[in-house]
Amino acid sequence: MGALQSLPDDPExxxxxxxxxxxxxxxxxxxxxFKQLSHNEDKLRRDDFNTIPDLASNPLRSQIIxxxxxxxxxxxxxxxxxxxxxFEEFLVVMSxxxxxxxxxxxxxxxxxxRDKLRFLFNMHDTDNDGTITLEEYRHVVExxxxxxxxxxxxxxxxxxDAAMLEVASISMGHMEPDEFYEGITxxxxxxxxxxxEIETRMxxxxxxxxxxxxx
Amino acid sequence: MSxxxxxxxxxxxxxxxxxxxxxxxxxxxxxxxAAPVNPSRETDGSLETNITKxxxxxxxxxxxxxxPFEIALWILLALLMKLGFHILxxxxxxxxxxxxxxxxxxLVGGFIKVIxxxxxxxxxxxxxxxxxxxxxxxxGYFLPIRPFTENMGTILMFAxxxxxxxxxxxxxxxYALCQxxxxxxxxxxxxxxxxxGSIISAVDPVAVLAVFEEIHINELLHILVFGESLLNDxxxxxxxxxxxxxxxxxxxxxxxxxxxxxxxFVVSLGGVLVGVIFGFLAAFTSRxxxxxxxxxxxxxxxxSYMAYFFCEMFRLSGIxxxxxxxxxxxxxVEANISHKSHTTIKYFLKMWSSVSETLxxxxxxxxxxxxxxxxxxxxxxxxxxxxxxxxxxxxxGLTFIINKFRILKxxxxxxxxxxxxxxxxxxxxxxxxxxxxxxxxxxxxxxAIITVIFFTVFVQGMTIRPxxxxxxxxxxxxxxxxxxxxxxxxxxxxxxxGVEDVCGHYGHYHWKDKLSRFNxxxxxxxxxxxxxxxxxxxxxxxxxxxxxxxxxxVESGQVSSSLPxxxxxxxxxxxxxxQVSKKQEEEIRRILxxxxxxxxxxxxxxxxxxxxxxxxxxxxxISEVRLRKTKIDLDRRVSVMENxxxxxxxxxxxxxxxxxxxxxxxxxxxxxxxxxxSFPTVHSGKPSNSSTPDTVSxxxxxxxxxxxxxxxxxxxxxxxxxxxxxxxxxxxRCLSDPGPHNEKPEExxxxxxMS
Numbered sequence: 001m002g003a004l005q006s007l008p009d010d011p012e013x014x015x016x017x018x019x020x021x022x023x024x025x026x027x028x029x030x031x032x033x034f035k036q037l038s039h040n041e042d043k044l045r046r047d048d049f050n051t052i053p054d055l056a057s058n059p060l061r062s063q064i065i066x067x068x069x070x071x072x073x074x075x076x077x078x079x080x081x082x083x084x085x086x087f088e089e090f091l092v093v094m095s096x097x098x099x100x101x102x103x104x105x106x107x108x109x110x111x112x113x114r115d116k117l118r119f120l121f122n123m124h125d126t127d128n129d130g131t132i133t134l135e136e137y138r139h140v141v142e143x144x145x146x147x148x149x150x151x152x153x154x155x156x157x158x159x160x161d162a163a164m165l166e167v168a169s170i171s172m173g174h175m176e177p178d179e180f181y182e183g184i185t186x187x188x189x190x191x192x193x194x195x196x197e198i199e200t201r202m203x204x205x206x207x208x209x210x211x212x213x214x215x
Numbered sequence: 216m217s218x219x220x221x222x223x224x225x226x227x228x229x230x231x232x233x234x235x236x237x238x239x240x241x242x243x244x245x246x247x248x249a250a251p252v253n254p255s256r257e258t259d260g261s262l263e264t265n266i267t268k269x270x271x272x273x274x275x276x277x278x279x280x281x282x283p284f285e286i287a288l289w290i291l292l293a294l295l296m297k298l299g300f301h302i303l304x305x306x307x308x309x310x311x312x313x314x315x316x317x318x319x320x321x322l323v324g325g326f327i328k329v330i331x332x333x334x335x336x337x338x339x340x341x342x343x344x345x346x347x348x349x350x351x352x353x354x355g356y357f358l359p360i361r362p363f364t365e366n367m368g369t370i371l372m373f374a375x376x377x378x379x380x381x382x383x384x385x386x387x388x389x390y391a392l393c394q395x396x397x398x399x400x401x402x403x404x405x406x407x408x409x410x411x412g413s414i415i416s417a418v419d420p421v422a423v424l425a426v427f428e429e430i431h432i433n434e435l436l437h438i439l440v441f442g443e444s445l446l447n448d449x450x451x452x453x454x455x456x457x458x459x460x461x462x463x464x465x466x467x468x469x470x471x472x473x474x475x476x477x478x479x480f481v482v483s484l485g486g487v488l489v490g491v492i493f494g495f496l497a498a499f500t501s502r503x504x505x506x507x508x509x510x511x512x513x514x515x516x517x518x519s520y521m522a523y524f525f526c527e528m529f530r531l532s533g534i535x536x537x538x539x540x541x542x543x544x545x546x547x548v549e550a551n552i553s554h555k556s557h558t559t560i561k562y563f564l565k566m567w568s569s570v571s572e573t574l575x576x577x578x579x580x581x582x583x584x585x586x587x588x589x590x591x592x593x594x595x596x597x598x599x600x601x602x603x604x605x606x607x608x609x610x611x612g613l614t615f616i617i618n619k620f621r622i623l624k625x626x627x628x629x630x631x632x633x634x635x636x637x638x639x640x641x642x643x644x645x646x647x648x649x650x651x652x653x654x655x656x657x658x659x660x661x662x663a664i665i666t667v668i669f670f671t672v673f674v675q676g677m678t679i680r681p682x683x684x685x686x687x688x689x690x691x692x693x694x695x696x697x698x699x700x701x702x703x704x705x706x707x708x709x710x711x712x713g714v715e716d717v718c719g720h721y722g723h724y725h726w727k728d729k730l731s732r733f734n735x736x737x738x739x740x741x742x743x744x745x746x747x748x749x750x751x752x753x754x755x756x757x758x759x760x761x762x763x764x765x766x767x768x769v770e771s772g773q774v775s776s777s778l779p780x781x782x783x784x785x786x787x788x789x790x791x792x793x794q795v796s797k798k799q800e801e802e803i804r805r806i807l808x809x810x811x812x813x814x815x816x817x818x819x820x821x822x823x824x825x826x827x828x829x830x831x832x833x834x835x836x837i838s839e840v841r842l843r844k845t846k847i848d849l850d851r852r853v854s855v856m857e858n859x860x861x862x863x864x865x866x867x868x869x870x871x872x873x874x875x876x877x878x879x880x881x882x883x884x885x886x887x888x889x890x891x892x893s894f895p896t897v898h899s900g901k902p903s904n905s906s907t908p909d910t911v912s913x914x915x916x917x918x919x920x921x922x923x924x925x926x927x928x929x930x931x932x933x934x935x936x937x938x939x940x941x942x943x944x945x946x947x948r949c950l951s952d953p954g955p956h957n958e959k960p961e962e963x964x965x966x967x968x969m970s
Contacts, residue, residue, distance in 0.1 A: 033719045054716040054725070057732075060706070064713040097714055099622045120703070123710075144705060159757050163698045192699045195692060200623045201707055204715055205722060 016088065020095035030094060034087050043084040044068075059146050063123055068093050072122045079128045099203040109199055114190065116202045121189050131183030134164050167192050292323070293573040311676045313425040313576050317669070320580015327581070334585040337578035342645040343527070346575050349567035350421055351534050352519045354445065355541030356564060362438045369617050369625075370439060373633070374446035377609045378416055382454060384605040386412030389597060396593045403656055406467075410458035411660050414647050415602065415667055417451040419640030420444040420534075422668075425572055426638060426676045433689040436629055440636040448534035449483035455646060456530065462654070486532035490539025493522035497540070498547035498742040505744060511556040512563060515548060547742040554762070575641045582644070583665050589658035598663045599670050602639070610634040628686050635679060638671040639664075701756050 016027050037051070038044045049055065049065045058064065069085060071078040074092040082089075096119045100112050124132045124140055141163070142156040168181045171188040184192075277284075296319045300307050306315065327334040363370070386409035393403045423444045427437055457475045461467055497518035504511045522540045526533040549557060610633050618624045625633075647664045650657050683690075712724040 030718070033717075036719070037717075049717070052716050055713055058709055058713045058716070060709045060713055064710060064717070068717075094714070094718070097711070120706075120710075140706070141702060144702065144709070155757075159698065159702070162757070162760075163702055166697055166699055192697065193703055196700055196703060201704075202711065203622055204711060204718065204720070204724075205622065 016091055019088075020091050021098060022091065022095065027091065030091060031087060034090050043086055044090060045084045059143055063143065066126075067119070067123050070122055072128070073119060097202060097204045099205070100199045112199045116198050117190055117193060118186070120193075120198075120202075121186055129183075131185050132189070133183040134160065137164055137184070289577075290570060290574065293570065293577050296577070297569075297573050309677070311426050311429055311672075311680075313422065313572075314673050314676055316573055316576035317580040317583075317672065320577040320582075321584060322580075323577065324581035324584030328584055334581045335578070336585050337575070337582045337641065337645065337648070339645045339649045341578075342575070342641060343533075344524075346571045347421075347642070348520060348523050348533075348537060349564065349571045350424070351445070351523075351537045352516070352541055353564040353568035354420065354424065354441070355519075355538035356515075356545055356560075358538065358542055359434065359438065360542065362434050363442055366435065366438060366442070369621065370442035370446060372613055372617055373439065373443040373610075375450055377443065377613055378418075378447040378450045379454075380609045380612075381416035381605050382409065382412040382450075384412075384608070385416060385598075385601050386410075388601055388605075389594075392593065392597045398593075404462075406458055406462040407654065407656060410455070410462055410650075410654075411598075411656075411663070413451060413454040413458055414643050414650075414660070415598065415639060415664055416605075417447045417639075417642065418444040418637045419642050421572060421575060421642070422638035422640030422672055422676075423636060425576070425640075426672070426679060427636065430680050430683050431691045432632065432683060433691055435623070436632050436636075436688070437691070439629075440633055445534060445538055449479065449486065449532040451642075451646070452530070452532050453479045453482050459650075482530070482532050483535055485529070486526050486535035487539045489526050489531060490522050490536035490541075491543050493518045493525070493536070494540040494543030495742070497544045498551075501548045501551040502742060502744040504551065508553045508556055511552045512560045515544065515560050516563070518544070547739070550739075550743045579641055579644060579665075579668065582648075583669075586648075586661055586665070587658045588662045590662055591659055594659060595663045595666050599667055602667055602671075606637045607634045610637075628688055631686070632679075632683070632688055635675060635682070638675060639668050640672065641668075644668060698757060698760060 013024055013027050016022065017024060020027075022030070034044065037048050039048070046065055046069065049068070055061055055064070066081065067073060068090070069081045069083070071080050071082060073096070074085075074089040096116055100109060104112070121132070124136055126136055126139075138157055138160040141160040145156050145159075164181075164184075167184050167188055170192055171184075172181060293316075296316060297312070300312060300315050324334045386405070389411065390403070390405045390408040393401065393408065418440070420441065423441055427440065453475065457471075457478070461471065497514055500514050500518070501511060504514070519537055519540045522536045523533045526536040552560075610630055614625050614630050614633075643664050644661075647657075647661050650660065654660070708724060708728070712728045715722045715724050
């Protein structure tokens with residue numbers, strides 16, 4: 001992206017604000033954090049994420065880091081992952097966690113909801129085939145339960161199987177014994193999580209960021 | 216209603232007759248109590264001195280049982296009324312129950328007064344010590360934690376700042392009103408007005424619960440109004456005592472104000488602390504109750520009650536103690552107690568709070584008739600209007616400030632519901648009643664309080680439901696939490712925490728996660744018995760779901776999911792090698808059929824003998840040996856089949872597994888195998904056909920559950936055992952096929968294998 005100055009009225013900031021919807025202050029703060037993580041370079045690599053100590057104890061660590069490098073999250077109709085990202089991609093990924101504006105119409109809310117759920121879907125669908133298969137879902141649950149340690153794979157398998165069964169029941173209703181449910185498509189995913197109110201759940205307050213507080 | 220087309224009018228009339236009888240009984244005791252106690256003494260005396268007098272076969276010894284008898288009668292009356300309302304067709308959908316109960320109270324009070332007796336009053340001791348705690352404990356124990364903590368800031372703002380605003384605004388304007396209106400109101404000084412304000416300003420949890428429960432609004436609004444009504448108790452208690460003390464002293468200094476503020480913190484935080492301590496005590500006690508399950512619910516109730524009384528002793532906020540106790544206690548107690556105790560606690564709490572609520576409203580009605588009244592148009596009307604005005608102003612002003620800090624802003628509709636839902640109730644009345652008689656304006660205050668309560672409960676309570684529908688306020692979603700939502704809820708928590716860490720932001724999720732980890736590593740270790748403390752929430756949730764499904768399955772008698780769909784496990788399991796399995800099936804069938812024919816040949820030779828039954832036992836043993844041999848042969852080949860069929864619900868629970876059940880069923884089917892074959896073949900067709908599918912499904916279902924235990928063991932061992940059991944049953948099934956119908960076994964086996 002080239003060297004970015006941290007002046008608030010930088011034209012690139014205007015471009016970012018328009019693209020992601022962040023305010024100038026928020027972009028400035030995130031830029032500071034980006035530089036802190038990347039050690040003042042232009043590009044962020046996977047190793048840079050390993051320097052965050054709090055992230056180490058998170059069971060979803062690898063998936064979160066992957067999400068930042070997943071092309072589907074910052075480019076339209078692209079697949080695969082990159083090795084390093086610039087500030088623009090960082091911002092775009094972060095923009096998935098913005099809270100919805102106060103006076104949004106129902107359609108706008110729907111768009112925001114789809115956007116966020118798309119992000120979650122991409123996190124689960126690791127092989128980019130457009131569906132979450134049973135194996136992928138099992139992996140998700142295993143990672144979630146990995147911190148508990150003792151109960152391990154069998155439990156995760158059972159839970160994932162039951163969850164998959166539930167999705168199949170809700171989405172497909174009636175299935176012949178011979179039919180095979182390939183995996184959760186994006187539409188099914190939307191359907192099962194429609195009650196979760198994702199547009200308010202999946203948000204972070206960007207108001208009070210102060211990267212100097214923690215390392 | 217539709218079940219009693221002709222009986223319905225009779226039902227109603229019989230109910231009315233019962234109610235009338237209860238009325239009469241209620242008044243009779245009061246009359247009898249007025250009479251002197253002589254009769255009993257007389258009989259005693261007559262026994263000793265006059266032997267010639269006849270032994271009294273039966274007599275009325277009312278004084279003996281007076282108190283419990285009256286209490287029981289009142290409660291019975293209350294509950295019959297509650298019953299009556301729901302029988303009458305459209306009444307309960309238009310008028311909220313609380314209104315009806317107050318009306319009944321009015322009628323009863325009027326009736327008693329007409330007879331010439333003094334109706335009982337809702338005295339504060341009865342209210343605060345017996346009627347209020349169950350309701351608050353019920354609310355606290357079942358408080359939805361997530362919305363409560365997420366909206367804690369908003370709730371506290373409304374509870375503390377909102378109530379303070381109400382008190383001072385109302386007190387101040389009422390004083391001004393009194394001064395302007397003059398007349399008899401001149402005598403009311405500012406402190407008395409403020410005291411009155413502190414009584415009338417607090418939103419009442421009982422009334423809010425009673426009305427909001429019936430309108431089913433969305434969780435956010437419910438928790439906002441309800442949380443506010445619970446937490447404003449501290450403010451009310453402090454200011455009430457403060458103004459009560461001051462009105463005696465007459466002068467307020469700055470020091471007093473400062474002490475008042477300190478007192479507020481002491482009362483509220485002290486109440487919470489006491490509640491937390493008693494909550495932990497209860498949790499710790501429940502860790503050891505595994506051998507005395509029957510008394511588990513009692514610990515929950517008693518510790519909470521103790522917390523409440525402990526607080527009342529020190530004039531701390533008892534309501535906050537009860538809430539804190541219930542909230543703290545619940546996760547640990549629920550992990551320790553049995554399922555039945557959990558149900559008992561739930562139902563007892565609901566029962567007691569329901570009875571309390573009913574009694575409170577009835578007594579409110581009775582007390583209205585009884586209490587001394589002093590009516591003053593200016594004061595009373597002014598109070599009612601000011602209550603509404605100050606509430607609306609307070610809510611709008613506070614929401615303006617609060618919305619700056621909220622992600623999910625409160626819309627105008629939300630604000631309206633919050634303002635309109637600020638109902639006053641019995642707490643205000645009891646506090647007014649508690650005022651000592653030296654306050655010369657006590658009667659006036661009581662009248663005003665009762666009028667406000669009536670206004671809010673009747674007018675606001677009745678109109679809130681049509682208004683909610685008119686404004687299309689979001690309703691509570693009825694669906695239960697699905698496992699997908701649970702998984703993703705937890706997923707989101709971790710994801711958001713991770714992103715916060717990437718941002719470098721110590722936010723909401725960071726602290727929540729820290730607290731949860733502290734909880735798991737230290738606190739749970741102490742408070743939860745056995746090995747359960749290591750269990751993550753997701754697994755606990757999943758096990759509860761499994762238990763529910765198992766119960767449903769037993770009750771409905773078939774394997775069913777919550778939705779009427781035909782999707783089953785095999786639809787989602789990836790088919791590893793589908794073609795091979797069909798070939799394997801053929802092989803299995805061939806082997807088994809050859810076995811079957813061998814067995815049948817042997818049996819036919821003895822089928823008409825009288826000694827079939829005895830020989831069947833022998834047969835049992837021999838065939839068992841044969842079956843075991845076949846099992847070893849088939850061991851390797853049925854692994855795919857076993858994988859497909861053995862997975863239904865496979866969470867390893869550290870509880871007893873129904874392994875015994877498996878064995879029992881197996882023997883049953885064995886006996887069936889041979890007894891049906893020994894009968895003449897014509898009749899064997901039907902019974903075996905109808906019964907085996909049941910046993911098959913039962914076996915299949917029970918086998919699935921046997922995996923509960925086997926999954927904990929090392930993999931290799933587990934799969935052998937599973938395969939062994941499954942093989943045995945499959946063979947048993949095959950062997951139970953009736954012989955002559957050679958085409959049918961193909962299809963039946965097909966069905967059995969493919970189900």
